[in-house]
Amino acid sequence: MQGRWLKLASSALIGVLAALATRELGIPGSGSWIAACWILGVVAAVRQPSWQSFAACVAGIGSATIIFVVAADQYPGLAWLVVICESAVLGHGFLVSAAVGRAWRLRSLRDPRVIWGLGIAIGLTAAFVLFAQDLARNPP
Numbered sequence: 793m794q795g796r797w798l799k800l801a802s803s804a805l806i807g808v809l810a811a812l813a814t815r816e817l818g819i820p821g822s823g824s825w826i827a828a829c830w831i832l833g834v835v836a837a838v839r840q841p842s843w844q845s846f847a848a849c850v851a852g853i854g855s856a857t858i859i860f861v862v863a864a865d866q867y868p869g870l871a872w873l874v875v876i877c878e879s880a881v882l883g884h885g886f887l888v889s890a891a892v893g894r895a896w897r898l899r900s901l902r903d904p905r906v907i908w909g910l911g912i913a914i915g916l917t918a919a920f921v922l923f924a925q926d927l928a929r930n931p932p
Contacts (some may be wrong), residue, residue: 794913795843796929799839799840799845800840800845800848801846801848802834802850803836803839803840803844803845803846803848803849804848804849804851804852805852806832806835806836806839806852807832807836807849807850807851807853807855807882808852808853808855808856809832809849809850809852809853809914810828810829810849810853810878810882811852811853811856811857811860811878812827812856813825813829813832814828814874814878815860819874819876819877823839826880827879829878829881829882829885830881830884830885831885832849832882832885833849833882833883833884833885833886833887833888833889834885834886834889835887835889836849836886836889837884837885837886837887837888837889837890838893841886841889841890841893841894844885846871846883846886849879849882849883849886850875850879850882850883853875853878853879853882853894854875854879856873857871857874857875857878875887876898880916880920884913884916884917884920885914886889887909887913887916888910888913889908890909890910891905891906891909891910891913892910894906894909916926
């Protein structure tokens with residue numbers, strides 16, 4: 793039982809690290825924050841591929857962002873957009889890693905959960921590209 797809570801705490805810490813990386817690398821910046829969040833999502837899924845782990849990552853991202861906004865006395869208007877973008881990119885890495893990990897464990901690409909996971913990951917990639925193009929044309 794204690795090991796499970798430790799893994800969830802490490803997932804929350806991964807979320808905090810994603811928020812820190814985004815803060816340091818700048819959003820939108822050069823886009824290197826995308827690679828950092830995606831890789832952290834992969835790491836979180838390797839540690840514990842569960843919905844609880846992903847939720848802990850998102851909670852870590854949200855908590856860190858709130859602290860950053862309050863500590864810097866910034867306008868919080870677009871902080872929700874930053875949290876959503878970080879969570880989406882981290883979640884994509886998490887999904888890909890969890891699906892590939894399941895395929896590796898089962899030694900099969902025919903498992904329905906693997907097929908659905910990878911299919912959703914491909915669909916999300918297309919949605920991210922369309923969303924980014926729309927933001928480039930019509931910034932908030």
